[in-house]
Every structure is written in C-alpha cells, then in structure tokens.
Amino acid sequence: MNKPRNELDATDRTILRLLQQDGTLSNPKLAEQLSLSVTPCWRRLKRLEDDGYITGYQANLDRRKLGLDVLAFVQVSFGAHGGELPNQFEAAMLAQPQVLSCHKITGDADYLLQVVAQSLDDYSQFVEQVLRRLPGVSAIHSSLALREIKAGSRLPLP
Structure with missing residues (x-):
C-alpha cells in the first residue's frame, strides 16, 4: 500500500x-x-x-488588516561566499518573524527575502538594525510592492 x-x-x-x-x-x-x-x-x-507532502496547517491572514502595510522584496549580496557567514545569515533570517521567506538564489544577489513591516519607518529599522549589522553583507537592494496582484501559497496540482 x-x-x-x-x-x-x-x-x-x-x-x-x-x-x-x-x-x-x-x-x-x-x-x-x-x-x-x-x-x-x-x-x-x-x-x-x-511522506512530507503535507508539512503543516495554518490559517491565511490578511496582512493589511493586521497593520502590515509594507511588503518588500529584498536582495542581499555577500562580499565573500565561504565560511560560516552565509549560515549565520540564514540562521538570523529564520529568527526574524517579519521575514516571510528567504531564498538562496542565482543572479546578481545571493538571497531574496520577502519582508513585511507596519510602515516604511519600521522597514527602515529592520534594514538598519538587522540586515546592515550582519557580517558579510555587502549590498542590500529593496523593492517595495506598490500593489499586491496575487499572493498565496497554494501549489498547482495536476
């Protein structure tokens, strides 16, 4: 079976x-x-x-009703890629509740983050107090969502 x-x-x-x-x-x-x-x-x-097809259950929440009006996509680059710095960065991102997702990517940046914040000031504080203080981070590029067209986590099933 x-x-x-x-x-x-x-x-x-x-x-x-x-x-x-x-x-x-x-x-x-x-x-x-x-x-x-x-x-x-x-x-x-x-x-x-x-078998790991279902990894958990959760409710989908409306971020705006919860006061999380800022959605940012953040590209983070490292100066050096060896050693423990990337592992330390990944551990730090796992500990940040405002980081919805963190992906190691190809291309110009090393990581792509999806971050929520209550305001631009709160987002700025996250960048200054968290990202800029992490060792090895050489560049941070943020793109702020102007309008959310589609957001979800449902996977297409054939």
Whole structure:
C-alpha cells in the first residue's frame, strides 16, 4: 500500500487540493467529499503527512488588516561566499518573524527575502538594525510592492 514518494494517485491529489482550499476540513468531511469511508481517508491523509507532502496547517491572514502595510522584496549580496557567514545569515533570517521567506538564489544577489513591516519607518529599522549589522553583507537592494496582484501559497496540482 505504501507508494513511492513521488507517486500520487488522483485521490491523493484531490486530498491535497481540498486541504489547500480549506485546511480546517475534518476527516469525516474530507472522506465525504472523496466518497471514501473515514478510516481509509485518514490512512491516506496520515501517509501524505508522513511522506512530507503535507508539512503543516495554518490559517491565511490578511496582512493589511493586521497593520502590515509594507511588503518588500529584498536582495542581499555577500562580499565573500565561504565560511560560516552565509549560515549565520540564514540562521538570523529564520529568527526574524517579519521575514516571510528567504531564498538562496542565482543572479546578481545571493538571497531574496520577502519582508513585511507596519510602515516604511519600521522597514527602515529592520534594514538598519538587522540586515546592515550582519557580517558579510555587502549590498542590500529593496523593492517595495506598490500593489499586491496575487499572493498565496497554494501549489498547482495536476
């Protein structure tokens, strides 16, 4: 019954799709939508969690209603790429709640961050008090979002 890690059938994909739309679906309601009994549905869900397809559950929040009006995309470059400096930077980003995402990238910069702040002053303070103080950082380029067209974390499922 255990399938190879990357092999999902149509029911597995439907479970993932339904849970991306509503992570609060109970197992009985999920089973009903799939026309499965509760136990086989629970087994499939548990396998998807155990295999790492489902990494957690969370509510999607409106950042603006929470007073987080600034959304910045920040490119960070390092002067030297060896040693522990990149690891220290990554650890520092993991500890910053206003950093929504941090990606090591190719191109002109070394990292791309997505950062939220209440105001431009708060964002400026983050840059000055956090980013500029990290050893090895040689350049910081910020792009502020003027308007959010689409934001989400739902993955396309074939």
